[in-house]
Amino acid sequence: MTQQNRYDLLVVGGGINGAGIARDAAGRGLSVLLCEQDDLASHTSSCSTKLIHGGLRYLEYREFGLVRKALQERETLLRAAPHIMWPLRFVMPHMPNLRPAWLIRMGLFLYDHLAKRELLPGSRGIDMRRHAAGEPLIDSIQRGFVYSDGWVDDARLVVLNALDAQERGAQILTRTKLVSAVRTNATNGAQSEWQALLRRPDGSTFDVRARAIANAAGPWVGEVLHGALGRGAQHSVRLVKGSHIVTKRLFEHDHAYIFQNPDKRIIFAIPYEHDFTLIGTTDVEYHHDPAKVSIDGDETRYLCESINRYFKRKISPADVRWTYSGVRPLLEEEGAENASAVTRDYKLELDETAGAPLLSVFGGKITTFRKLAEEASDMLCRVLGHAAPSWTAGAPLPGGDIANARFEPFAQDFARRHAWLPAPLARRYARAYGTRAERLLDNAQSLAGLGCEVAPGIFEAELRYLRNAEWATRAEDVLWRRSKLGLHVAPGTLNGVAAAIDHWFAATSATATAQH
Structure with missing residues (x-):
């Protein structure tokens, strides 16, 4: 085993959490290897609604801690990469039969004040008959609300984290799969470590050793734990499919919409790639291979019908130009009967009872990835005896030093x-x-x-x-x-x-x- 094949940390998974952890840890001076079985951001992390947001609707589930944490991250991220992230104003038409105006005002007041804002303006009520966002909507909608969140190119965010990790010393291996990993015994004063077998794109394999592993495999976190690592876990994930459709541009202004549905879900309609409108998302329980996820006819019809409740111009599945679907690995919790109610928060589970540390990531959302990576690196540095402060809060991503x-x-x-x-x-x-x-x-x-x-x-x-x-x-x-x-x-x-x-x-x- 050569010195080049020994690392402080092996990160499994090239989505946003894995790339974020690799970047943070490398910036603290740990030697890091990240392996991803496909391309970076091949799955969940390129299939989001592409928002940097606190999650306004999560206030209804009393997830104030999660919303505050996400709101605190919005402006940190907007400053880190202003080329791929920018502020976006959202319009919520008021439908009195769904949520009363006082409840929406109270929610927006909390949204404005749970965290400090400098870049993003606050919320306000608007007259749809006089606002540009009212023109595409049906005439019965006469009032609404507008508030701020952020937009992100999610796949590029992953790549920039991986690029920064590499420039700080990490090795990034795409299309490289973790086959297995076992802990070695601590002998003659040597600490226990992980001996891992990785498979290259051409099918050949090679060994690496690492003092710790971070399992950030997203929808595959359980498969990696129980299969490649042969371990159990206290937590688990609930796989929920989220699908989006893209149509030709449905409106001319630069605001996005957040629409309330009778089933209490919300749907976004967002200006996309200048010529298009992005519409999503669904929440459907998923029990199949995350790599083979795709939208179905019911989801397409649901999204079209959701839009048609609000817009004068009606759309049908024939108007859909492109679709994408992703599997969200949500943190499983008791009492969440439907997919929409499942928390978007995360848990970091550290297993150091049997030798070399293993950190597994359950859940999370793209807005809180930097904070998750920071907490993960704090834990890993502590158990590895590596004293290094957190650093990413004020550091731009590659290309973001504008x-x-x-x-x-x-x-x-x-x-x-x-x-x-x-x-x-x-x-x-x-x-x-x-x-x-x-x-x-x-x-x-x-x-x-x-x-x-x-x-x-x-x-x-x-x-x-x-x-x-x-x-x-x-x-x-x-x-x-x-x-x-x-x-x-x-x-x-x-x-x-x-x-x-x-x-x-x-x-x-x-x-x-x-x-x-």
Whole structure:
């Protein structure tokens, strides 16, 4: 066993919690290896509603601690990555038969005051007959409320955490599966450690040793525990499918909607990728393979019907341009009879009774990932005898070191300094990569300097950057996780676009410099 194959911490899972833990721990000086069986953010962490929010509806379940914790994180995250996260105003039309106005006002008052706000404006009542958000709605809706939360590109958030972890010394292995891990016995003064067997993409295996393991496998947390690790646990997760649909843009303004349903669930309608509207989500118990989750006809109809209660323009399943579904690994608890009532909080379970420590993550939501990672690293550093303070609260993510966290002046300056870029492309580069867009351009002074246009709007320079810096290896990684460019290709051409990108990866793989 070489020294290069020994680590302080092996993180299992390349979703938001795993990437966050790897980043935090590496920044404290621990040697970290993260393995992910697929691509980063392949599953739950790229299939959220893409909100940085406190969870207004959780107040009804009296989860004040969770809401406060999430509200405290909103502005911390908005400052850390203003290129992929930004404030968003939400409109809630008032339906007197669902929730009384006084209850909504009380909830919004709590939402405004449970945590300090500096970037986000507070809530207020609005006259739908005079507000731009009222125009697309049915005429019987005459009043409503508006409040603030945040938007996030969830898949890019995962990648940026992994990138920061790597730059602080962590090793990130995608498409690498944990096969098994056993604790070694403490002998001759040597501490117990984990001996783990990992499988590469080509099927070959190799051994690593780690002083501790963090099981952040999301929907697979129980499978990893009981299978690869051969351990039990005090907690468990409840798998709940959340599905979304995407349609052509249903309204022109920049606010999002939060709609109340007669079943007491809420549905969001959110401006998405400029030309589209994102609608979700459902809550359906799920008992199958999380890797094979997909929307069903009942969910599509439910989301369409939910929207049609409010909008003048009606939609049907035929209007759906794209769908995605994810399995949320919610913390199982007694008394939660339906999926919507299951807590979005998390539990960190530390097992150090039989030797080398094992930390397992149950539950959580994308808004609280940084706090979860901080608490996990606190626990791991304590049991490993490694004294290091927390540090992520004030640290920008890669590309997020934008002056005063103000994206628009940055984007305008980027476009001015690279006036040869078409305006939409300059905007997209600035938004996706922040200050790292300069690395993508690599001193190019013209479109020709970006290399061949492999697919519409996708030049070799971007593919090279995504391959060398962001672990992309195929078209799906590029079109649906590192970006959402798959939504924007001309109808009927997606397969051809994907094939061109896959061909580029295949043709350049032999000469690509190994970065990871």
